[in-house]
Amino acid sequence: MDRPSARGGDRGGEVVPALRASRVRLTLALTAVALGCGLAAYPLADAGRDRPALLPLAGLGLLGLLFSLAGSTPMLAVALVGLGAELVVHQLATGSPAAAAIGYGAGLLLVAELVRWRVALPPAALVDREAVRRRVETLGATTAVGALAAAATLLGGGVASGSALAAACVGAVGAVGLLGLARILLAR
């Protein structure tokens, strides 16, 4: 009981330069909402008569986005479907080029990743700056993968052998991809 207390000073180890998770969560939420609004606004920007059809879809997408930011995973699917449907309806109505789907698909993927990162981050935790840097890099890679995949699909769909055949090819590639994915899931 009379032992002297442990000495202070340098005892080795490293101090982790950390960020408060609450601030990171706020940044992620704001970024996701801003990006979601941008994606919702893009088809509306040059909408004509199809605006009344697009507005509910944009609203549904943004509502789903807000609910998913609050932690609901099913609402993330609603947000993705709503925003994706808005672009497709716009393209079907106006016949605008499909190339926009490259950026739009990558954007949707990015929004989804931001939302899930925000939800998975515990509010009371401290986050290593290096971990945040890595996550940002991963988000960049995610966007690139999404854009590349969308571009590759559009390139495949652009093969001049009739639109029905192209669509069939796209569907076949998608089906093969899904089967492969299911196999990977089952194998693990």
Place this chain on the structure above:
Amino acid sequence: MTRTVSRRAGVYALTSALALLLGLVLGSPALAALGAAFAAWLAVAFACVRAPEATVTLTCAVERAVEGERVPATLEVSSHGAGELELLLTLSPGIALAQGAPHLILAPGDGPRSLPLVLVAERWGAYRLGEIVVRARDRFGLVAFHARTEPGLALRVYPRPERLPRPIRPLETQPYAGNQVARVKGDGIEFADIRPFVRGDRVRRINWRASARRGETYVNEAHPERNSDVVLFLDSFAEVRAGAGGTLDRAVRAAASLARAYLDRRDRVGLVGFGGVVRWLTPSTGRTQLYRIVDALLETEVALSYAWKGIDLLPPRSLPPQSLVVALTPLLDERSVLALLDLRARGFDLVVVDVSPLPFAAVGGDDLDRLALRLWPLWREALRHRYERLGVAVVEWTDRPLAEAIEEVRSFRRYARRASG
């Protein structure tokens, strides 16, 4: 190590399947492109998943600490194959984190990392330092691997002793040398009286001045310095707790303080834990005994028991004759109340420190509760008077320092001695 796949894998799979199917049906390349983005991400993410290896250990600089002391600790983290590590350190109640974060998200580096923490021991006790939950995620955060490690690290937190400059003087002393001036006469330093010289007295004890005045040889008598036996009687039948404090906490702190004070005076100190579990330590002296007592105090807890227990359960050696018994009790359980009366009836020099539960009692909302709270102190006061009538020094110890309560006991005993003399 358990594994969970992120729920967003299902959302992405559903989205991509829906988009690809509708793209096929509607002949829309844009829809197919949207679906392909998600499908490709899933394929890449799953292809990158590897089972990580992570090792997390918590090391502590000391094994023993005193209440309120800050204890440096280190969290050693090493991992291989993880994209991100999430650590959640759950400490045992009574141990808190003074510096560092209990919940940390790390990017594992190339080698092992050591993160300094500072723990603070808030309450006495013997602790295992809690558990660490490790969650390792892959680079894309798709699959999480969970593991739970129980640190085998033990930390003993001793109660912070209060300084007692003048502990209670026992009425009787033992035959061994100590710091206590005995009431009997013998060889010692403290002058007691003079008496006529008898054969066998030492010449150096002759009081020449008194001998010259009285015309015959007188010698000085002295009080010898002896030690005494002190038994700390800790009542653990019941306690009243509120928030982080309680009567048992205070009683254990007081017992540690008293043990330290008496052992510093070279007295023999024993311990009797009287409650649902009865335990005892026979009186002994020295620094080893102090640690023995404090270690025994750390394991004190209130164990519910309906069995009737009396002093007869205790072995005679745990309560030596002519010992001072200092009882630390909240006077809540009839068994301990009657056991103390029994001790007094057997002639033990008894002191009762009433660790008052009143500061920890919650006030009820209705009139009946308020009436009960007014009657309870009166009932307790009557009980204390019952002890006083038997010549037992009893003091109510509330929020004031223990030294004050002890001083009150000392003055009571001084007064009682004069009254009986």
